[in-house]
Amino acid sequence: MAPHDPHTHAHDHDHEHSDVPSDLALRVKALESLLVEKGLVDPAAMDEVIDYFERRVGPRNGARVVARAWSDPTYKARLLSDATSAIAELGYSGRQGEHMVVVENTAAMHNLIVCTLCSCYPWPVLGLPPAWYKSAAYRSRAVIDPRGVIAEFGLALPENIEVRVWDSTAELRYLVLPERPAGTASLNEEQLADLVTRDAMIGTARVAAP
Amino acid sequence: MNSVHDMGGMHGLGPLMPEVDEPLFHAPWEARVMGLASALGAWGKWNTDVFRQAQERIPAADYLRMSYYERWFNVYETLAVDAGLIAREEIAAGRPANGQPKATPQLRPEMIVPRFLAGAPKTRPLDTMPRFAPGARVRARVINPTTHTRLPRYLRGHAGDVTAHHGAHVFPDTNALFQGENPQHVYTVRFRATDIWGPDANPRDTICADLWESYLDHG
Numbered sequence: 001m002a003p004h005d006p007h008t009h010a011h012d013h014d015h016e017h018s019d020v021p022s023d024l025a026l027r028v029k030a031l032e033s034l035l036v037e038k039g040l041v042d043p044a045a046m047d048e049v050i051d052y053f054e055r056r057v058g059p060r061n062g063a064r065v066v067a068r069a070w071s072d073p074t075y076k077a078r079l080l081s082d083a084t085s086a087i088a089e090l091g092y093s094g095r096q097g098e099h100m101v102v103v104e105n106t107a108a109m110h111n112l113i114v115c116t117l118c119s120c121y122p123w124p125v126l127g128l129p130p131a132w133y134k135s136a137a138y139r140s141r142a143v144i145d146p147r148g149v150i151a152e153f154g155l156a157l158p159e160n161i162e163v164r165v166w167d168s169t170a171e172l173r174y175l176v177l178p179e180r181p182a183g184t185a186s187l188n189e190e191q192l193a194d195l196v197t198r199d200a201m202i203g204t205a206r207v208a209a210p
Numbered sequence: 211m212n213s214v215h216d217m218g219g220m221h222g223l224g225p226l227m228p229e230v231d232e233p234l235f236h237a238p239w240e241a242r243v244m245g246l247a248s249a250l251g252a253w254g255k256w257n258t259d260v261f262r263q264a265q266e267r268i269p270a271a272d273y274l275r276m277s278y279y280e281r282w283f284n285v286y287e288t289l290a291v292d293a294g295l296i297a298r299e300e301i302a303a304g305r306p307a308n309g310q311p312k313a314t315p316q317l318r319p320e321m322i323v324p325r326f327l328a329g330a331p332k333t334r335p336l337d338t339m340p341r342f343a344p345g346a347r348v349r350a351r352v353i354n355p356t357t358h359t360r361l362p363r364y365l366r367g368h369a370g371d372v373t374a375h376h377g378a379h380v381f382p383d384t385n386a387l388f389q390g391e392n393p394q395h396v397y398t399v400r401f402r403a404t405d406i407w408g409p410d411a412n413p414r415d416t417i418c419a420d421l422w423e424s425y426l427d428h429g
Contacts, residue, residue, distance in 0.1 A: 025239040028283055030304055032242055038306045039313035040253070040295055046245025048322035053244065054234055056323070094329035099376065116218030116362055118262055119278065128244075130232050134278045136223035143364065143417055144219040144407055152226050162414040165403075167218065169360045170396050170420035171332040171379055 058127035061092045062175055063196035065102075065125055067189045070180045080104060083175070087125060097124035097173055101166075104177045105203070108161050111176045112150065112203035114142035115168040122173035126198060133202065143167060153204040176201050181209040211263075211356050212363060214270035219364040219407070223274075240279040243286070250286055252317035255293035259386035263358035264289055334393035336378035341423055342397055346372045349429035350399070350421065358386035361425040365417075369429035370401035373418065381422055395423040 035041040065087055069076040079086040083100035087093065100122060103111040115121065119134040132138050141149050146163045157163060166174045178200040184192060187210070199205035217223060235241040251261075264285040265273075273281065290296050300307055342348055349369040350361060360382050378393040385391055400418045403411035 024280060024283070025237065028239040028242050028246075031283075031287060031301065032246060034296060034300055034304065034306065035246070035250070035290075037312075038296065038300075038310070039315060040290075041246065041249035042315035042318060043245075044319045045315060045317045045322060046242060046249050048319040049245040049248045050235075050241045052322055052326055053241075056326075094327040095325075096329075098329040098331040099333070114218075116364075117216055117360060118265065128234060130228065131236070131278070132226055132228045135226070136217055136220075136274060137226045140217040140220040140223045141226070142218075144411075146415065147412065149226065153228070159412065160414070162416060163403075163412065164400075164415070165417045167362065167417060167419045169362060170376075170422070172376060172396075172398075172420050 053123075053128050057092075057123050057125075059125075059196075059198035059201065060193070061090070061127075062122075062125035062198070062201045063193040064090055064189070065092070065175070066177060066196045066201065067192035069102075069177055070184075070192055071189050076177075079177070087175075092124040094124055096120070097122050099172045100125075100175065101172050102175050102177050103164070103166060105179050105206075107179070110150075110157055110161055110163050110203065111174075112142060112146050112163065112165045113168065113174045113176060114139060114165060116140070116143055117167075117169060120168035120171075120173060122175050125175055126201060130198070150204055153199065155205055176203045178205075178207045181207050183209045211266055211358065212354060213266045214273050215266045216363050218362050235279075236277075243279045243283045246286055247282060248322070249315065249317045250290055250295070252315075252321075253293070253295060254316075255295065256289050257385055259358055259380075259382040260388065261285060261289065262382070263386040266358060332379045333377050334380060334391060336393050336395070338378075338395075340375050340395040340397075342372045342375070342395075342426065342428075344372050344374060347429040348372055348397075348399055348426040351425055351427055353425075355383065357383065359383050359425075361421060362419070364406060365401065365419055365421075368401055368405055370399040370405070372397045373400045374398040376420065379422070381424070383422075383424075396420055397423070397426070399426070 036043055069079050079102050083102040087100055105111055116139050119129055121129040143165050146165050147157055150157055168174060195207050195210060197205055200207045265281055268281060291298055297307060347369060350365045352367045376396045379396045380391040381394045398418050399421050400416050403415035403417060404413050
């Protein structure tokens with residue numbers, strides 16, 4: 001599958017972001033103005049919300065969790081038995097991560113995360129989800145054709161391993177602990193975190209060797 | 211409700227299109243919708259399950275046509291009207307109706323970080339003992355409520371194994387209707403892909419879902 005060029009996607013009518021009414025930006029602005037004028041919302045508070053998602057949460061947090069687990073077997077054991085507390089040890093907690101579960105990829109098991117009913121996603125460790133994770137295509141196919149979905153992301157999984165899909169139907173939020181790639185024995189935690197991608201923590205990719 | 215949001219296992223919903231170097235927001239208005247969501251939510255007039263049910267009530271053709279943040283915008287506009295925070299006439303006029311006192315915003319800038327870091331756990335105390343233990347064989351009930359539920363259609367009627375008990379959580383089916391939190395035990399149930407999808411699935415593959423106790427019977 002060819003990666004999608006963000007510069008042309010507004011013209012792509014098969015896409016999640018297709019067919020946005022031209023007046024939508026104006027409607028949002030008009031509603032915000034009305035709510036501010038009525039004293040119902042503070043635009044500076046809205047700025048802070050946006051800043052939270054832009055700067056405080058994102059896949060870098062999850063990558064640090066993964067790197068710590070790869071580096072410290074006792075941390076990894078805590079992470080797999082009580083993920084919420086173990087993740088909080090690194091300072092990541094809160095909304096859409098109140099009840100965390102970490103699932104481990106091994107040579108015999110590959111995990112994939114989805115939310116078929118909406119787009120539930122672990123905000124403290126991964127931030128806001130990418131558009132493809134929220135798309136009808138991913139939500140519909142991940143449970144019935146996980147191997148096909150993963151293959152479209154460029155990862156061909158062997159037939160003889162288990163693929164386990166986690167459908168986030170309740171308030172538990174999932175993070176995949178990917179396999180540590182070979183040839184990384186000399187790397188420190190920060191260097192390991194640099195290798196870990198968002199997609200590897202959703203389960204549509206593996207972590208590539210450096 | 212059996213609306214298009216419950217799309218696990220459907221075919222024909224388009225190709226996967228990951229973007230290279232995808233921005234966090236695709237346009238400034240998307241970020242403003244995210245801000246509005248929190249600022250309006252702070253009034254406490256609805257909950258997560260009410261919000262989700264409002265999304266599910268978007269007509270199917272509109273749901274599929276709209277982008278994610280367009281759905282959010284329409285839902286928050288509707289929720290704010292339904293809760294009496296604003297009137298449709300005010301939206302049409304673009305200004306507040308005459309004679310109303312100005313409110314004070316519930317969400318102030320300094321509240322964001324502590325509030326987000328604290329989160330809002332959905333676990334609740336419950337005296338009732340869990341009906342199922344890890345290892346139990348269970349079957350998802352066949353139900354077709356016309357209101358919000360978190361039991362997806364593709365699992366209804368199928369048997370699986372309880373792999374974990376997560377304590378009692380707010381029950382979305384009643385919480386979405388403002389009928390109370392009515393906490394229930396929640397379990398992870400693991401299903402065999404071949405039991406759900408038939409012989410075309412890989413016999414090694416499994417699907418796990420987190421299900422409330424009243425969604426399940428002994429299997």
